[in-house]
Amino acid sequence: MMIASWNVNSIRARTDAVLAWLDRTQCDVLCMQETKVVDGEFPRDEFVRRGYELAISGQATYNGVAIASRHPLEDVRAGFLGDPDASEKRILSARVRGSRIVTVYVPNGKNIESEAFRYKLGWLERLRMNLTQYLHDKELLLCGDFNIAREERDVFDVEKMRGQLHFHPDEHRALAHLLDFGLQDSLRKFHPEAGLYTWWDYRAGSFRRNRGLRIDYIFLNDALAERCTEAGIDKAERSGPKPSDHTPVYIRLKD
């Protein structure tokens, strides 16, 4: 079973690219972020025609998350506990073949002096508290765009990034606290090397020069990590026509 996460940067702008990617990979479950569209205008039919079920939690212009799955989606939950109708649509989860899959679009944070940065840290703390609702799920996957590069090997220029947005000690603490729930970074189980990124700025030839950040992750609890046979970043997708600035990350699980 293949499970992927992709910040598509507008599902309407990326419909053809996403569908072509699904046709090529036959991915079982694709979690999407930054769909940027209200639920009624999500290109639902194109997914359904390919045999995917959809769970969507969208809004106009900003944010929006969705899960497309070739297996039934059960117990779909949008938003934080007790706040399902939050104005910002950033979290969505469902159970697929017995595993709880949670996908998030963590706030960007704007800059480290801003109110938006404090909001980002608070949002991560709320996410941590919300994970307790999945204590009964034996298999837990948390994926998405976290807008944080975890380690020095995850950024293109350590000295430039140190203490900056996406690589700030407060962000690192918040993410570490999240992983303390019992989650591990699937990619690093297989690929320890530096220079593996999931996002590249559209400007200044960043992709061509591989000046990027690893900010998209698939985190697994021990039960799922044990089943995980492969993890990767589909870097080629970033060089396609009209790409998102993020490229898909994925794992494979044995049955």
Place this chain on the structure above:
DNA sequence: ATGACTGACGATGTCAGA
């Protein structure tokens, strides 16, 4: 180089992204 590019909204610019 506090730049660059892309998308939404809805307009010939502004905001946000990361």
